[in-house]
Amino acid sequence: MQKSILNYVLLVACCIAATLFILNLKRGAHMPKKLETYKKKRDFKETPEPKPQVKSSKGKDIFVIQQHHASHMHFDFRLEIDGVLKSWAIPKGPSTDPKVKRLAAQTEDHPLDYAKFEGIIPEGYGAGTVIVWDTGSYDNLNEKNGKPISMQQAFDKGHIKIFLHGKKLKGEYALTRFKDRNWLLIKMKDAYADARRNPVKTETQSVLSTKTIKKLDKKFKKMKEERE
Ligand code: MN
DSSP states (O other): OHHHHHHHHHHHHHHHHHHHHHHHHHHTTTSOGGGHHHHHTOOTTTOOSOOOOOOOOSSSOEEEEEEEESSSEEEEEEEEETTEEEEEEETTOOOSOTTOEEEEEEEEEEOGGGGGOOEEEOSSTTOEEEEEEEEEEEEEOOEETTEEOOHHHHHHHTEEEEEEEOSSOEEEEEEEEEETTEEEEEEOSSTTOOTTOOHHHHOOSOTTTOOOHHHHHHHHHHHHHHHO
């Protein structure tokens, strides 16, 4: 008699555990919560973009700037912070002139693997062409009361100071939040500041493949024509 009650209790406990497990799976608790927005916006059966995986680079933290010709041409500036790429869309791209402020609208966090992504996003969210316009490591220059603080702390404060070690962009840059998700990207005065340079216009090749957006646009156009 007592044995059958014990069996019954065990069965009920198992049912509850199984239900909780399934509910948890449905909620997506097993997925990286950090990249939920990135994941929701994309259909990974359609897009060749990297899967939403949270991970850090092996060496120094990295940055990437991608030229992205979607419905509008823009540059996506991304900084590795705690296993994801914090991201901003910069309509006019970065400047090397300290007198120029560039609007940088924060977008959803991207996975680290995105830093190597270039090519064609066929349809859906962000459809268009992408090249890796610049990439490299960066140094965290942020401090508070003379003591170093983390990139995440600087991000939360809305003021980020970094030193870029890119192929096209080098030296100190500042990102400052002024309203909601709107920030400004400014070149700081240092030996790399140069008002005469305009790399966004004159250095158009991918630093990974030497491809240009123009070249990819032609390929994309051909692809669309062939499908019709
Ligand atoms: Mn973009």
